[in-house]
Amino acid sequence: MLRWSTIFLLLWLLLGATPLLAAENPDYLQELINVARQKGLSQNRYWLLLIHYHTTFFGGFTSDASDNSFFLAPDGKTNPESELETTLAKFFSDELVGTSKQPAQCAFIARYHWLKEALGFDPKRLPEQTCERFKAWYAALNAKSISLIFPSAYMNNPSSMFGHTLFRINQKDQTEQTEILDYTINYAATVTTDNGVLFAVWGITGGFKGNFSTVPYYLQVRRYSDMESRDIWEYRLNLSEEEITRMLMHAWELGNTTFTYYFFTQNCSYQLLPLLEVARPTLHLADAFRYWTIPADTVRSIASVSGLVEEMTYRPSRGTQIRQKRALLSPEERRVLSEIDRGTTMTPELFDGLPVDRQALLLDIAYDYTRYRTAKEEVDLDEIKRKQRLLLQQRSALRVQSPPVTFTPVTAPPETGHDTARVGLGLGWREGDPFEELAIRPAYQDLLDDDIGYTSGAQIELMNARIRYYNQQERVTLHSLAFADIISLVPLDPLFKKPSWKISASLETLPSNRCHDCRYFDLNMGTGSALEGHLLRRELIYFLIELDGNYGGFFDPDYRAGVGGTVGLLADLAARWKLHLFSTYLTYPLGEHSHDLKMSLQQRVTLLQDLSLRLELNRRQELNRRDFQNEGLVTLQVYF
Amino acid sequence: MKKLIYAAVVFALIPVSHSFASDTGPGCGFGTMIFKGQKGIVPQVLASTTNASFGSQTFGISTGTLGCMQDGVVKNDQKLDAFASANMENLSQEMAQGRGEHLTSLASLLGVPAEHRSEFYTLTQEKYTAIFPTAQTTSGEMLVALNQEMSAHPALSDFVSSH
Numbered sequence: 001m002l003r004w005s006t007i008f009l010l011l012w013l014l015l016g017a018t019p020l021l022a023a024e025n026p027d028y029l030q031e032l033i034n035v036a037r038q039k040g041l042s043q044n045r046y047w048l049l050l051i052h053y054h055t056t057f058f059g060g061f062t063s064d065a066s067d068n069s070f071f072l073a074p075d076g077k078t079n080p081e082s083e084l085e086t087t088l089a090k091f092f093s094d095e096l097v098g099t100s101k102q103p104a105q106c107a108f109i110a111r112y113h114w115l116k117e118a119l120g121f122d123p124k125r126l127p128e129q130t131c132e133r134f135k136a137w138y139a140a141l142n143a144k145s146i147s148l149i150f151p152s153a154y155m156n157n158p159s160s161m162f163g164h165t166l167f168r169i170n171q172k173d174q175t176e177q178t179e180i181l182d183y184t185i186n187y188a189a190t191v192t193t194d195n196g197v198l199f200a201v202w203g204i205t206g207g208f209k210g211n212f213s214t215v216p217y218y219l220q221v222r223r224y225s226d227m228e229s230r231d232i233w234e235y236r237l238n239l240s241e242e243e244i245t246r247m248l249m250h251a252w253e254l255g256n257t258t259f260t261y262y263f264f265t266q267n268c269s270y271q272l273l274p275l276l277e278v279a280r281p282t283l284h285l286a287d288a289f290r291y292w293t294i295p296a297d298t299v300r301s302i303a304s305v306s307g308l309v310e311e312m313t314y315r316p317s318r319g320t321q322i323r324q325k326r327a328l329l330s331p332e333e334r335r336v337l338s339e340i341d342r343g344t345t346m347t348p349e350l351f352d353g354l355p356v357d358r359q360a361l362l363l364d365i366a367y368d369y370t371r372y373r374t375a376k377e378e379v380d381l382d383e384i385k386r387k388q389r390l391l392l393q394q395r396s397a398l399r400v401q402s403p404p405v406t407f408t409p410v411t412a413p414p415e416t417g418h419d420t421a422r423v424g425l426g427l428g429w430r431e432g433d434p435f436e437e438l439a440i441r442p443a444y445q446d447l448l449d450d451d452i453g454y455t456s457g458a459q460i461e462l463m464n465a466r467i468r469y470y471n472q473q474e475r476v477t478l479h480s481l482a483f484a485d486i487i488s489l490v491p492l493d494p495l496f497k498k499p500s501w502k503i504s505a506s507l508e509t510l511p512s513n514r515c516h517d518c519r520y521f522d523l524n525m526g527t528g529s530a531l532e533g534h535l536l537r538r539e540l541i542y543f544l545i546e547l548d549g550n551y552g553g554f555f556d557p558d559y560r561a562g563v564g565g566t567v568g569l570l571a572d573l574a575a576r577w578k579l580h581l582f583s584t585y586l587t588y589p590l591g592e593h594s595h596d597l598k599m600s601l602q603q604r605v606t607l608l609q610d611l612s613l614r615l616e617l618n619r620r621q622e623l624n625r626r627d628f629q630n631e632g633l634v635t636l637q638v639y640f
Numbered sequence: 641m642k643k644l645i646y647a648a649v650v651f652a653l654i655p656v657s658h659s660f661a662s663d664t665g666p667g668c669g670f671g672t673m674i675f676k677g678q679k680g681i682v683p684q685v686l687a688s689t690t691n692a693s694f695g696s697q698t699f700g701i702s703t704g705t706l707g708c709m710q711d712g713v714v715k716n717d718q719k720l721d722a723f724a725s726a727n728m729e730n731l732s733q734e735m736a737q738g739r740g741e742h743l744t745s746l747a748s749l750l751g752v753p754a755e756h757r758s759e760f761y762t763l764t765q766e767k768y769t770a771i772f773p774t775a776q777t778t779s780g781e782m783l784v785a786l787n788q789e790m791s792a793h794p795a796l797s798d799f800v801s802s803h
Contacts, residue, residue: 098702099703100702100703100704100711101704102702107702133702133710133711134702136710136711137701137702137710137711137712137713140713140714140716174748175744177741177744177745178741178744178748179741180741180742180745181723181745181748181749183713186699190697211700212700212701213697213698213699213700213712214699214701214712215699216699216714216723216726218723218726218727218742218745219726222726222727222730226730251701252701252702254701255700255702255703255711255712256702364737367736371729371733385776386775388732388775389772389775392733392736392768392772393768393769395736396735396736396737396738396765396766396768396769399738399765399766400738401737401738401739401761401765402738402739402740404739
């Protein structure tokens with residue numbers, strides 16, 4: 001008897017603890033469910049978008065959201081219908097749900113408003129709840145419009161090499177001068193390791209969780225513009241008030257979940273696309289990026305939607321500002337600047353003779369230098385702070401406003417550049433043997449590709465495969481496969497003293513009498529320097545000191561390792577015509593003693609934004625051969 | 641597997657870390673908190689891991705009350721402090737130079753209307769050494785000193801913040 005009464009009591013407590021409105025109105029819930037079923041709402045694209053469902057290999061559904069509290073039904077992650085019906089039931093309740101601990105109507109406010117409209121909720125039978133927290137948040141964002149923000153690529157950090165994207169919520173009461181007070185919508189991984197290898201492995205294989213946040217734009221600007229010196233492109237989107245509301249309501253819901261972060265696929269840029277689709281369901285953006293997402297490609301995809309981008313602005317980084325302000329100086333003023341920069345004591349003689357606005361400009365640049373240094377190098381922070389203080393004291397004493405400087409973009413906007421995947425069809429000739437070549441490169445940019453919209457002097461190639469058919473020998477062979485081939489050529493500058501560097505890992509072949517095309521694994525890294533000239537249009541002369549290791553069964557013993565270097569010239573001959581000439585010498589004292597000499601002359605002409613023609617002449621003297629082996633190749637390249 | 645190989649090759653040599661995981665201390669000093677010790681290339685990398693997550697906890701959407709944050713946005717009465725603490729260097733620079741978007745934004749947060757902005761810029765330049773008395777001046781001290789200077793100004797005394 002005691003047992004029964006206990007169960008009774010428990011039941012009573014459970015029912016009493018959650019005063020379900022639905023209990024008062026089970027008929028109306030059933031009515032809504034019936035209509036939803038009739039209309040097939042659970043298969044409606046908008047519902048699938050809101051829960052981030054996608055179809056699985058076996059034809060079912062699964063949601064990208066990885067937090068269970070994002071789903072109201074126990075099987076919500078894989079069952080859109082069950083999730084929809086449970087959601088309807090929860091709308092009758094004021095029980096707190098989700099990680100955000102709100103009633104379902106508020107925690108999942110975009111779902112609520114969509115279903116309310118689709119089913120025409122009767123407010124008498126399903127009362128609408130006031131969502132104070134959402135209202136306060138929405139009021140704080142005070143959205144007038146949305147901008148897509150693209151901080152450009154940053155070579156010196158692997159995770160930023162392809163750039164980043166986020167949204168900025170432009171506030172109603174801000175002007176262009178106060179837009180840094182706006183909030184952003186940002187998706188980022190929560191990094192939980194300080195180990196570089198684990199970081200890479202987890203970043204690529206989904207070991208990190210990512211979440212959405214509203215970091216103020218001033219913190220973003222500080223980071224990208226001030227600390228990393230990355231230029232920022234801002235695209236104001238032409239979204240209606242209704243569309244913006246839908247986007248923000250959905251962003252609010254996303255606070256209830258995390259997603260699994262994948263560096264190459266479901267990264268920052270990918271996760272912004274569903275937000276745009278929720279805002280304007282007629283857009284289909286995310287589908288194209290399920291397997292590979294490069295931020296610049298998503299910018300291109302958004303910019304290519306007719307009428308979606310209203311206005312584009314360019315925000316120069318501190319580094320760009322310094323370079324362009326410095327270009328305004330006369331040679332004499334440059335001397336004064338370097339004196340101010342070096343000297344710990346006050347004004348040099350020459351300085352006093354200059355007009356006050358030139359003095360102001362010089363002090364401004366000198367201060368910018370110190371800021372740039374604190375962000376870039378190991379410096380004595382106290383010493384720099386003293387110097388900054390002296391500069392700013394002196395500057396404030398001039399009592400003039402710094403004149404506005406107009407900055408011009410150092411490169412064209414990213415959406416004007418070529419797509420990042422490339423396929424090439426080539427006809428070639430090697431030592432009398434003609435061949436055809438098929439080259440496939442999923443990403444992203446090499447030194448010779450057109451650098452409109454890209455960082456000049458930066459190469460990032462991933463999984464570049466070249467397959468050849470030699471006509472006389474009648475055989476197909478994998479000529480080379482570069483897993484990763486990264487080069488960063490940075491011109492020397494009195495202030496910007498970054499080294500140039502390269503790193504690559506690839507499968508290569510070399511012709512030898514030991515085998516047809518002897519295949520080996522190559523690991524190479526190097527560091528050096530580059531000089532920029534303007535004798536032609538713009539050219540870079542560079543050198544790199546390199547370490548090289550090869551592994552392949554035909555070596556005797558089966559490896560070799562050595563040192564060497566590359567000298568090269570990379571020159572713009574015309575606006576869309578580039579030349580790359582280089583020579584590499586490597587000597588291998590370890591493993592099989594040998595030396596290699598490679599010379600290459602390559603040229604590229606851009607025909608269309610996504611079409612170019614390339615000519616390549618190579619001479620190689622490898623594995624102690626005395627004679628050169630020559631080959632020539634013409635390739636038509638399509639970017640997609 | 642190939643992914644792993646090249647990832648390891650590319651990333652192996654580069655140390656990464658995160659010193660900003662649990663940055664939800666008291667008050668609104670997230671500017672200094674997030675960026676403290678920002679010198680050298682290593683913190684550079686730290687600050688920018690994985691398109692990265694500085695403050696994504698602090699600014700997490702619909703996460704409830706957290707220090708000076710409410711559901712991912714800064715509480716109204718803390719906006720000025722939050723902004724000042726995160727932008728001390730830029731404010732110092734722009735006050736000395738008499739213009740800039742951080743300075744304009746500060747004026748906007750203080751409620752200085754457009755017609756009095758140029759007086760505000762002139763004041764902050766003229767009184768620069770009083771507003772930033774030392775290289776170690778904190779954002780709180782700066783705002784107090786700024787208040788004092790503004791109180792003494794005929795046109796700007798109306799816009800003194802409540803400190």
